[in-house]
Amino acid sequence: MGAFIPVILPICIGLIFLGIAIALASLEANRYDERQKLVRGNAYAAAFHILLIYTLATHLAEIWLERPWCTPMTNISLSLYLPLGAFLLIAVGKDAYTRPKGSPRRTGVALLIAGGIMLAYAVFEWKRRGILTPEGLVDLPLHFLAGPVFLLSGLLQLWRCRRAAKEDQK
Amino acid sequence: MKNLRLKAARAAKDLSQEALANLVGVSRQTINAIERGDYNPTIRLCIDICKVLGKTLDELFWE
Numbered sequence: 001m002g003a004f005i006p007v008i009l010p011i012c013i014g015l016i017f018l019g020i021a022i023a024l025a026s027l028e029a030n031r032y033d034e035r036q037k038l039v040r041g042n043a044y045a046a047a048f049h050i051l052l053i054y055t056l057a058t059h060l061a062e063i064w065l066e067r068p069w070c071t072p073m074t075n076i077s078l079s080l081y082l083p084l085g086a087f088l089l090i091a092v093g094k095d096a097y098t099r100p101k102g103s104p105r106r107t108g109v110a111l112l113i114a115g116g117i118m119l120a121y122a123v124f125e126w127k128r129r130g131i132l133t134p135e136g137l138v139d140l141p142l143h144f145l146a147g148p149v150f151l152l153s154g155l156l157q158l159w160r161c162r163r164a165a166k167e168d169q170k
Numbered sequence: 171m172k173n174l175r176l177k178a179a180r181a182a183k184d185l186s187q188e189a190l191a192n193l194v195g196v197s198r199q200t201i202n203a204i205e206r207g208d209y210n211p212t213i214r215l216c217i218d219i220c221k222v223l224g225k226t227l228d229e230l231f232w233e
Contacts, residue, residue, distance in 0.1 A: 035196070
């Protein structure tokens with residue numbers, strides 16, 4: 001029985017991930033309307049292209065400098081939050097982030113609070129340990145990128161709500 | 171191109187964008203985008219809107 005575990009385990013893990021992906025896909029399909037799905041598709045594409053460009057730029061920088069320019073954690077943060085930021089700004093900017101029956105204002109406030117907390121923590125971390133390692137590598141705290149991304153998205157969402165309220169008054 | 175006929179039909183039924191959006195199951199911004207001519211809805215959504223407003227596709231969406 002033990003000999004089969006290396007074969008069965010990856011299959012089980014794969015099936016679990018497949019189940020989660022199908023559940024998320026069906027949830028996604030029921031949540032957003034057709035225009036929002038179109039916008040979100042474009043936002044995902046933009047995020048993917050930004051990730052590709054960032055990866056290319058990082059490799060070129062490494063070739064040019066003949067060493068990494070930042071710590072692995074900073075690299076992971078950038079490759080995570082640059083695409084996420086692009087996705088959030090496009091989706092929020094075109095009113096495709098909150099599902100039709102959701103509350104855009106509540107989403108905006110939640111993003112704003114999350115961004116504010118992350119940014120405050122990032123500033124604290126930055127003051128505590130600086131931005132460069134002793135080896136001269138850029139070392140950005142994770143929240144240093146996440147904070148502005150969420151903060152900007154929250155502000156944009158609230159601005160969109162305000163604009164929608166003005167349109168309603170007209 | 172703005173869809174003024176949709177706006178007029180909605181107003182005639184005394185429905186806000188929000189109310190129409192809820193009836194057809196989309197966001198208010200989607201109805202707003204259709205009325206402003208910024209978004210071309212699928213035929214399925216056009217039919218749903220026509221049913222709610224009691225109009226035909228020709229009356230609301232044919233140029």
